[in-house]
Amino acid sequence: MTQRTLQEKLAILSDAAKYDASCASSGTDRRNSRDGSGLGSSGGSGICHAYTPDGRCISLLKILMTNFCIFDCAYCVNRVSSNVERARFTPEEVVSLTLEFYRRNYIEGLFLSSGIIRSPDVTMADMVRIARTLRIEHNFRGYIHLKTIPDADPDLIAEAGLHADRLSINVELPTDAAVKSFAPEKNPEGIRRAMADVRLRKDASKERSHTGKRPPRFAPAGQSTQMIVGADGSTDATVLGQTTRLYSSYKLKRVYYSAFSPIPDSSSKLPLIRPPLAREHRLYQADWLLRFYGFDVAEITGATTDGNLDLDIDPKLAWALANRHHFPVDVNRAAREMLLRVPGFGTKTVARILTTRRHRTLRHGDLQRMGASLKKARPFITLVDWSPGAVLDSAGLRARFAPPPEQLSLF
Amino acid sequence: MHAVTLPLQGTDHGFRDAARRLIGAAVAPDQVSWHHGSAAPDLFGGSQALPATGAPINVPRAFVELMNAVVWHSDPERFARLYALLWRLRDTPGALQDRADPAMARLRKLEKEVRRDKHKMTAFVRFRELDADGPRRAFAAWFEPTHFITEPTAPFFARRFGDMDWIIQTPHLTAHFENGTLRFSDGAPKPPLPDDATEDLWRTYFTNIFNPARLKVKAMQSEMPKKYWKNLPEADLIPGLIANAQSRARAMQDAAPTLPPVFSDRILSRPKPPDTRPELHRQLSACTRCPLHADATQAVPGEGPLDAPLMIVGEQPGDEEDLTGRPFTGPAGQLFDRIAREAGLDRSAAYVTNAVKHFKFTPRGKRRIHQRPNNDEVQACRWWLDAERALIEPRLILALGATAAGTLTGNGKAITTRRGTVEATTDGTPVFLTVHPSYLLRLPDAALRAQETARFREDLRTVAAMIAAP
Numbered sequence: 001m002t003q004r005t006l007q008e009k010l011a012i013l014s015d016a017a018k019y020d021a022s023c024a025s026s027g028t029d030r031r032n033s034r035d036g037s038g039l040g041s042s043g044g045s046g047i048c049h050a051y052t053p054d055g056r057c058i059s060l061l062k063i064l065m066t067n068f069c070i071f072d073c074a075y076c077v078n079r080v081s082s083n084v085e086r087a088r089f090t091p092e093e094v095v096s097l098t099l100e101f102y103r104r105n106y107i108e109g110l111f112l113s114s115g116i117i118r119s120p121d122v123t124m125a126d127m128v129r130i131a132r133t134l135r136i137e138h139n140f141r142g143y144i145h146l147k148t149i150p151d152a153d154p155d156l157i158a159e160a161g162l163h164a165d166r167l168s169i170n171v172e173l174p175t176d177a178a179v180k181s182f183a184p185e186k187n188p189e190g191i192r193r194a195m196a197d198v199r200l201r202k203d204a205s206k207e208r209s210h211t212g213k214r215p216p217r218f219a220p221a222g223q224s225t226q227m228i229v230g231a232d233g234s235t236d237a238t239v240l241g242q243t244t245r246l247y248s249s250y251k252l253k254r255v256y257y258s259a260f261s262p263i264p265d266s267s268s269k270l271p272l273i274r275p276p277l278a279r280e281h282r283l284y285q286a287d288w289l290l291r292f293y294g295f296d297v298a299e300i301t302g303a304t305t306d307g308n309l310d311l312d313i314d315p316k317l318a319w320a321l322a323n324r325h326h327f328p329v330d331v332n333r334a335a336r337e338m339l340l341r342v343p344g345f346g347t348k349t350v351a352r353i354l355t356t357r358r359h360r361t362l363r364h365g366d367l368q369r370m371g372a373s374l375k376k377a378r379p380f381i382t383l384v385d386w387s388p389g390a391v392l393d394s395a396g397l398r399a400r401f402a403p404p405p406e407q408l409s410l411f
Numbered sequence: 412m413h414a415v416t417l418p419l420q421g422t423d424h425g426f427r428d429a430a431r432r433l434i435g436a437a438v439a440p441d442q443v444s445w446h447h448g449s450a451a452p453d454l455f456g457g458s459q460a461l462p463a464t465g466a467p468i469n470v471p472r473a474f475v476e477l478m479n480a481v482v483w484h485s486d487p488e489r490f491a492r493l494y495a496l497l498w499r500l501r502d503t504p505g506a507l508q509d510r511a512d513p514a515m516a517r518l519r520k521l522e523k524e525v526r527r528d529k530h531k532m533t534a535f536v537r538f539r540e541l542d543a544d545g546p547r548r549a550f551a552a553w554f555e556p557t558h559f560i561t562e563p564t565a566p567f568f569a570r571r572f573g574d575m576d577w578i579i580q581t582p583h584l585t586a587h588f589e590n591g592t593l594r595f596s597d598g599a600p601k602p603p604l605p606d607d608a609t610e611d612l613w614r615t616y617f618t619n620i621f622n623p624a625r626l627k628v629k630a631m632q633s634e635m636p637k638k639y640w641k642n643l644p645e646a647d648l649i650p651g652l653i654a655n656a657q658s659r660a661r662a663m664q665d666a667a668p669t670l671p672p673v674f675s676d677r678i679l680s681r682p683k684p685p686d687t688r689p690e691l692h693r694q695l696s697a698c699t700r701c702p703l704h705a706d707a708t709q710a711v712p713g714e715g716p717l718d719a720p721l722m723i724v725g726e727q728p729g730d731e732e733d734l735t736g737r738p739f740t741g742p743a744g745q746l747f748d749r750i751a752r753e754a755g756l757d758r759s760a761a762y763v764t765n766a767v768k769h770f771k772f773t774p775r776g777k778r779r780i781h782q783r784p785n786n787d788e789v790q791a792c793r794w795w796l797d798a799e800r801a802l803i804e805p806r807l808i809l810a811l812g813a814t815a816a817g818t819l820t821g822n823g824k825a826i827t828t829r830r831g832t833v834e835a836t837t838d839g840t841p842v843f844l845t846v847h848p849s850y851l852l853r854l855p856d857a858a859l860r861a862q863e864t865a866r867f868r869e870d871l872r873t874v875a876a877m878i879a880a881p
Contacts, residue, residue, distance in 0.1 A: 007615050015619040033573030036591045041571040047534045048634065050645055052621035053653045055630025062620060070678050080678050081671030100609045101616075103550065103575060104538045105568075139574075261624040264663050277625055352510035359505050366511030 004087055010097065012087040016067040016078050017113060019263070021226055021256040022145070023048075025059045025108035028165040028221035031141040038139025039102065042165065046108055046143070060111035060145060061101050065089055065127060069115030073172070073183035075231045077263040078115050084265055088117075091130045098134060102142055109143030109165075110134070116149060124152035124160070131163035143221075150187070150194040157194065158218075161201055166221040166253070169194050171246065174239045178232035182269065195250040198223045202251070222253035229280055230260040235307035236279070240286055240297050247291070257283045282309040289316055292347055293340045312402040317343040320380055321398055327380040328388050332361055344376030376401065413438060413459050416446040417490065419583060420562060420595055423482045429461060430494055436462035440498050445490035447559075470500060473507045480522040483529075485558045492518055528558045533567050535639045536579060539607040547590070549576045553601050553642060561586055562595060569593045610644045617645040623656035624663065684798040688717065691798060695768060701791035703769035703784070708733045713764025713799050721761040721878050722805035724796065724815040726847055730779050733770035738763050743849040747811075750848070750864065754871035756878075762803050766815045767792045784814065786823075793818050800840070808840055809874050812847030820844075831870055843877070845870040 004012075030043030048057030066088035067078040077084055089097075098110045112130060114123050127146055134140040146164040148157055161167055169191055173179045176188040198219065205218035225246060229239060243255045259280035286309060289295040293316070303318040304310055310318045320327065320343045329338050331353060339350045352370045356362060364386040368374055379388045379397060391397060413433065417425040433443060474497070481489050496518060499506050509515055538550035550572070554561075561579065565586040568577065572588070579586045583598040631649075640646035685691040695710045704710065711728040714737055723739075731741035739747060739758075751758050767788055772779035784792075796818060800808075810816040817823035819842045820834045830845045851867060854860040 007612060010612055010615050011619045014616050018620045018622050032570035034570045034591075036573045039572065039574050041567075047530070049534050050617060050643070051631040051635040052617065053628050053631050053649055053656065054622045054625045055627030056622075057634065058617065058620060061616070072675070072679055081675040083669050083672055097612065101613060103548070103572065104540075104607070104609060104613070105536050105552070105572075106613050259625070261622060263624075265666065265669055277627075355508050356510045359509050362511065369511045369513065369516040 006093060006097075009087040009089055009093070010063070012085050013064045013067060013089060014062065016064045016084065016115075017062045017111075019077065019258065019261065020062060020111070020113060020147070021056075021258045022168060022224055022254065023057055023059045023062065023111070024166070024221075024224070024254065025143040025145075026221070027253065028143060029217060033139070033141055038141050039099065040109070040140050040142035042109070042141060042143050049106055049108065058106075059108045060143065061098055061107045061109070062111040063089070063094065063097075063113075065091075065094060065112060065114035065123070065130070066117055067115050068117050070118075071116055071183065071185040073186065074267040074269040075172075075182055075228055075260060075263075077265065079267065081267065082265045091126055091133065094130050095133050095138065098142075099138060099140065102140070107142075109140075109145070111145040111147075113147035114149070120149040120151040121153050121156065124149045124156045128156055128160050128163070131160060135163045145221075148194060148198070150191045154197060157197060158201060161198065161205075161218040162216055164219055166224060167198050167219045168224045168226070169198070170226045171242070172226075173228055173232055174234040174242045175232070178234065182231060192249075195223065195225070195246075195252075199250045223250065224252055224254040224256065226256040226258055228260050229257050229283060235301075236283060236286070236309045237297070237301040237307035239283060240290070240301060243287060244290060244297050255287065257287075276311060278311045279309070282311060282315060286315045294337055295319070295341075313398070314343070316341070317376060317401055324392055327392055328382045329380060330382050331367070332357060332383065342377055342380050344373035344378075344380075346371070413443045413461065414446065415443060415461065415490075416449070417482075419448050419559070419597075422447065422559065423479055423563075426478070426482050426490060426493070428464075430497055431468060432462045432464060433494070434468055434497060434501075435464075435466055438462070440491060440495040443491070443494060445487075445494070447487070447490075470497065471504065471507055474500065477507070477518060477522055479563070480525045481518060483559045483563055484521045484525050486521055489521055492521070525558050525560060528556055529560045529564045531639060532556050532560055532564045535635075535643060536568070537610075537642065537644055538577060539604045539610070541605060543576065545576075547574065547576050551578045551580070551602075551604055553580050553604065555638075555642060556581055557638070559583055565593055565595070614645050614648060618648055618652065621652050621656075623652070623659040626653065626656045626660075628653060684794075684801060686802070688802070691795075691802065695795060698768070698795070700794065701769075701788045703767070703771050703788055706772070707769040709736050710768040711736055711738050711765065711770075712768065713762055714738055715762035715764075715803075716760065717762075717803060719760060719762040719803055720806040721809060721874070722800065722803055722807070723758070723761050723763045723809045723811065724819060725763070725765045725811045726814040726849075727765050727767040727784055728770045729781060729849075730770065730772070732765075733779075738765055742852060743847065746852060747848040750868050751871055754868045754875055756871045756875040761809075762799070762805065764796070764799055766796060766818045768795055789814060789818050800836075805840065807874065807877055808836070808842045809871075810842050810844050812850065815847075816842070816844045831866075831873070843870070843874050 025046030026044065028042050032041035033039050046059050048059045050058040052058065067084065068086050068088060069078045069080055072079045072081050094112065101107045102109070112127055114127055116123050131144050131146060134144065144164045145166045145168065146160050148160060148167045148169045150169050171191055172183055172186065179186055179188045202218045202222070205215045208214050227239065227242070246252050246255055257280050259277050286300050289300055290297065299319055300315050301307055303315065303322040309315050320341065326341070329342050331339070336350060336354060339345055339353060340347065349370050349372045353362065356366070361384055364383050367377070379391045382388070415429045417429070478493055481493055492514070496506070496514065506512065506515065532554060536552045536554045538552045541549040541551050543549035561581045561584040565579065568579065569588055573591070576590070577588050580599055580602055585596045585598060587594050587596065685694050692712050695712050698704055698710055711732050725739060728738060729741040729743065732738055738744070748758055767784040771782040771784050771788065773782055808819060810819050813823065813826040816826055816829065819836050821837060822834070826844060826846060832844055834842050834844060836842055845867060848867070851860060851864050854863060
């Protein structure tokens with residue numbers, strides 16, 4: 001086989017990495033290189049340096065170290081039984097690509113993942129070596145996200161956490177049964193054990209020793225995971241139930257949902273029907289409601305009967321329509337918890353309402369200037385100069401928000 | 412009427428100083444006209460000089476933050492609006508908290524636009540490398556911001572790119588960072604920048620990270636507005652990517668599932684190494700890694716204690732072993748036992764096994780004639796030997812004959828020149844090499860046989876001594 005050029009390898013190995021949704025580069029330690037002793041800065045919110053036409057941002061150089069893999073996960077383009085072209089970077093190539101892209105302000109850092117070659121330990125050791133070289137040899141202070149191999153030696157994961165800002169381990173599918181059938185080599189329990197291990201190490205790194213010394217920081221931007229939605233038959237209720245367990249058990253920073261997307265050379269085990277991207281979007285909305293709006297899983301998924309979220313309207317609106325007895329809410333008097341449940345009010349709008357309310361009574365026009373989406377909120381609120389009247393109880397309220405019905409095709 | 416002209420560089424300090432003086436002298440907002448850059452022609456005449464430095468005034472912290480962003484906006488009204496708010500704060504200090512006040516909403520909007528533009532500058536500046544003479548590498552970029560944000564954004568680049576020299580040129584201001592110091596000079600028209608080979612790699616990356624199955628052009632454009640495209644090296648790829656996306660996605664869906672590549676079966680059929688003896692026996696009995704399983708009666712696993720310090724590896728089961736399912740029970744095994752006893756080597760304390768687990772033979776009449784296993788068969792069976800080694804973890808391995816020596820050490824050279832020496836497996840376990848006992852059985856000359864038997868006994872004695880040594 002002829003040697004591939006760096007450009008060919010980059011094409012193959014970035015193409016192979018695009019199904020990882022995570023691209024966050026925020027929330028890590030504040031670091032900079034103002035003193036000239038290194039390269040890079042991080043901390044605060046991440047920066048998206050470019051956007052591709054799929055609407056996803058490019059914040060990190062997201063590549064696979066290699067797309068050779070000995071596993072056969074049905075949903076994955078790099079599974080051993082797939083006919084994609086294969087390539088492999090040397091650790092030095094990854095290091096140099098990261099630094100050269102970073103110097104030209106293309107990226108915030110590196111997101112490194114890999115197919116499993118030879119054994120999980122060998123693969124993980126190579127990935128850790130890349131992170132170590134970047135940090136220690138090149139004084140790189142940008143962001144590093146390492147995709148952890150669940151079965152790797154705990155010592156390697158410990159070292160990975162010292163160099164990387166974020167570690168992630170994919171749970172892959174919402175239920176253990178689905179993992180077993182689509183990713184036979186993966187072990188759901190092992191994945192959970194690895195996440196628990198990362199959490200314990202992170203907790204331990206916060207405790208000072210008896211002399212008051214702080215242990216070295218461990219993955220300051222926390223850990224995240226990704227779940228493929230639509231490859232198996234799980235309902236949204238199952239997915240969200242799994243999500244809440246993950247958030248609470250392992251203190252995850254994010255759970256990413258990835259609508260199963262048709263991949264080149266897909267496996268015959270999977271449906272080639274692509275699930276609507278809207279489902280992924282609704283799941284993210286529900287995820288936010290769980291974390292920032294005080295909603296409970298049962299409330300969100302209880303709005304529909306089949307356990308799936310309504311694809312036509314957002315989950316908060318669906319909840320409000322199913323629970324109209326809580327409305328209308330008086331914007332000038334209601335508690336924060338209730339304001340957060342009004343469709344069309346975000347956390348920022350609610351904060352603004354609360355500060356302004358201290359000074360004066362709010363009117364309809366004021367809300368518009370505060371960033372509320374009044375089209376959605378109007379039927380559910382009362383103000384000095386606004387009352388929804390009978391609209392709130394009308395049967396046609398849902399139809400105002402849902403997309404218009406479409407004529408079915410005759411053919 | 413006061414006319415205030417604020418400089419292009421240091422606009423924030425200029426505004427703060429002027430506002431402080433004006434408010435100190437209680438000059439109402441409608442008595443001030445604000446200008447930026449060059450002084451505006453004096454239409455009405457009779458403009459007054461600024462009052463002398465006034466006393467410091469107290470304003471809420473939120474106002475300082477708002478001011479530090481809004482002064483860089485390109486809206487010509489920004490200074491007047493800020494000053495009007497400052498004027499208002501004298502009587503109503505709470506005005507800043509009123510998020511719904513129209514004047515405040517306007518200022519907050521300006522603030523947001525400046526912050527967004529600053530953020531986009533940190534995102535969309537693209538450096539190209541210049542030739543550098545010194546030890547520090549040098550880079551340059553051209554950027555066209557919507558507002559006057561080069562000055563407040565430059566420190567970000569200084570913090571990030573501390574170990575290199577860089578220049579960011581914009582129409583209104585140029586930022587230079589050399590040897591750790593940041594300075595500014597006047598703006599300039601777009602300079603010619605040298606080509607940079609890394610840009611091609613970046614364009615390759617941009618093309619390939621895009622997933623054509625999920626086209627969301629609006630989401631892209633709301634975050635990367637077209638006004639920035641002309642200075643982004645990757646932007647001219649976008650129309651092509653969009654145009655081909657649907658056909659690429661459809662092609663993926665239409666493509667029938669392909670047959671897996673040849674190596675896939677091989678990799679997938681690798682079972683996990685057994686970690687207990689029953690598991691080993693169960694898996695071994697189902698082994699079809701090489702064609703030998705078809706003719707043999709059974710696979711013959713090793714025998715002996717799991718904590719044995721010595722592992723003895725022969726070639727393959729013989730006629731008798733194939734029938735009994737136990738290793739080293741045939742003529743060669745019996746000979747080995749006899750000589751081992753004489754040499755003081757306790758066979759029952761060792762784990763005894765074979766390099767190949769199935770009997771290879773050719774039938775001749777009513778007899779089965781032993782055949783030497785070929786390299787493929789030995790290689791296929793090495794997996795089992797490795798599994799046994801992982802299970803036993805012997806201190807020393809005794810290799811009997813060339814086949815065992817070859818599979819353990821990876822070196823298949825003639826055993827006669829290597830016998831009596833210690834080599835090592837790839838993972839470092841010592842391997843003592845000697846001949847196979849069947850070699851002794853085949854020697855026709857009685858004298859030679861006696862001589863070779865004695866040598867063999869010596870070898871076993873050495874092994875017994877090695878095992879006895881702690």
